[in-house]
Amino acid sequence: MKPIWIVDDDQSIRFVLEKALLRENLPTRSFTNPQEVLKALIDTPESEGPQILVSDIRMPGGSGLDLLEKVKERLPGLPVIIMTAFSDLDSAVSAFQGGAFEYLPKPFDLPKAVELIHRAVEESQREEVAEDRMGDAPEMLGQAPAMQDVFRAIGRLSQSQVTVLITGESGSGKELVARALHKHSPRASGPFVAINTAAIPKDLLESELFGHERGAFTGAQTMRRGRFEQADGGTLFLDEIGDMPFDLQTRLLRVLSDGNFYRVGGHSAVRANVRVIAATHQNLEQRVKEGGFREDLFHRLNVIRLRLPALRERREDVPMLTRLFMQQSAKQLGVEPKRISEGALKLLGLFDFPGNVRQLENVCHWLTVMAPAQVVEVKDLPPEVLASMGAQAAEAQAAAASEPLPAPAALKTVTPDAAPLSPMAPVVGELSATGPAASSWENNLRVEALQMLEAGRTDVWDVLSRRFETALIQAALGNTRGRRIEAAQKLGIGRNTITRKIQELNLE
Known part of the structure; x- marks a missing residue:
């Protein structure tokens, strides 16, 4: 591991840190002023540079905030902790605006x-x-099995020019898939033209798609090429095709059939490849x-169908996407990226x-703009995320309160080191011997979590989450007599997700 660089003109501070x-097996390297640090950054290979930098603000040889600015120019991803005995607002704001990881007032514990x-x-x-995995940020990201299926389909279609219909919820990235299909096709050197058929008024959509001749209607001062002509030799992406007006569907079907169309007000056929x-x-x-969509057009478009999963079906991709979007927003x-x-x-x-x-x-x-520190904590998340989590907890508590509870005598006393529950055991059905009578399973969960936290456990989230997921999946499989796809549907998750969870939780 690379060393922790400490810069402070106070020898006692350097010595104590x-x-x-050293007791934590963390290597260190110390400096007395910013000039020494900047010289060392120039002379030291990046592979041997600092893991993090801990710097005082006020030193005889220069300002820690100036050092922060110069270090960030050279190593933008380096976490910098700023120390100062002058705990004023201006110093704190300046430190965070400069991209500091955290602000540490002296004297510190x-x-x-x-x-x-x-x-x-x-x-x-x-x-x-994360940076090693993302590299130069590929056009699409996804480790979830459902996304890997999409990537495989794009690969199989890479040498094809067949018509493709992409389905999926709004915001799931359908245009990204369309661009990837174009980029990896024989038409990659041609244009990629996109049009959202739902965003253009019906009266203008025909002209947008097929163009118009001069004088075709009021305001048509010149001849205009439509999207089909603009995409000649390449790919035309028709987003939200389900909202296309019925009469225009007929014209689109004719173009897909023979490649010929007429500009609005035109008399000569135009051909577009x-x-x-x-x-x-x-x-x-x-x-x-x-009756809102032509059946013959549907079959013409539905040659190859790609279904893009919703983000809730590929939750394992959220951390990777979050880090990427945080970098892009910054x-x-x-x-400085948070x-x-x-x-x-x-x-x-x-x-x-x-x-x-x-x-x-x-x-x-939103987080890049609104989060107060360089590290985004749970409390910094947007209100809609925190409110949703609170609403889900309230719904679960209301549902649990309506069910009969076991008698207190049936509840076990649990010590923090108790053996894990079997897969078929209740998620959290235990109470502390000294705790209050439970009114719902959430109370039991809080009691056990507190016991584990007070015992100094650092795996509380993983242990309780694992038992919670185990109980849910076992209950669903029991309800469906082992039918995984049906169990996944009832739980509201994807079939690939339940298969992966069964493997992770050793429930085969």
């Missing part, structure tokens, strides 16, 4: 300072791993039954994201 970190340094080291190592990729969040089969705003704590990431992973990936991207932009 060095000894405390040594164990708390070491804990903060540990946290900075963990964040640094986690970010290094275009691959069409369509997308919709609607159920087109249902639209056909209702770059757009010209600020880090996000594991607790906040886990809570984001539990949120359903009705707006899918687009909503997650907006949340990351």
Whole structure:
């Protein structure tokens, strides 16, 4: 591991921190002023540079805030902890605006300072791993099995020019899939033209798609090429195809059949060599039954169908996407990228994201602007995320309160080191011998969590989450007599998710 760099003109501060970190097996390197640090950064290879930097603000050889600015120019991802004996608002604001990881006022409690340094080291190592995985940020990201299926389909279609219909909820990234299909197709050198058929008024959509001749209607001062002509030799992406007016569907069907069309007001056929990729969040089969969508057009578009999963079906991708969007938002705003704590990431992973990936991207932009510190904690998450978590807890408590509870005598006393429950045992059905009578299973959960926390356990989240998921999956499989797909549907998760969870929890 790379060393912790400490810069302070006070020899006693350096000595105390060095000894405390040495006891934690954390290597250190000390400096007395900012000039020494800047020279060392130039002379030291990046692979041997600092893991984190702990710096005083006011030193004879220069300002710690100036050092922070220069270090961030060279190593933007380096966590920097700023120390000062002058605990004023201006110093704190300046430190965070400069991209400091945390602000540590003197005199500080040594164990708390070491804990903060540990946290900075963990964040640094986690970010290094995340950056290695993301590399240069590929066009699409996803480790979830459902997304891997999409990637495989794109790969299989890479040498094809067949029409593709992409389905999925709004905000799930359908245009990204369309762009990937174009980029990896024989038409990659041609144009990619996108149009949202739901965003353009009906009276203008025909002209947008097929163009118009001069004088075709009031305001048509010149001849205009439509999207089909603009996409000649490439790909035309028709987003929200389910909202296309019925009469225009007929014209689209004719173009897909023979490649010929007429501009509005035109008399000569125009031919365009275009691959069409369509997308919709609607159920087109249902639209056909209702008479709102032509059946023959549906079959013409539905040659190959790709279903893009909602974000709640690929929750394991939330941490990776969050880190990427935080970096992108910071770059757009010209600020230092913020880090996000594991607790906040886990809570984001539990949120359903009705707006899918687009909503997650907006949340990351909000956090980049509104989160007060460089590390985003649970309390910093947007109100809609925190409110949703509170609403879910309230609903669960109301449901639990309506069910008969076991008699207190049937409840066991649990010690923090008790053996894990069997997969078929209740999630949290125990009470402390001295605790109050439970009014719901949430109270039992709180009691056991408190016992484990007071005992100094650091795996509380993982242990209780694992038992909770085990109980849910066992209950669903028992209800469906072992039928996984049906169990996943009843739980509201994807079949790939339940298969992965069964493997992770050793429930085979």
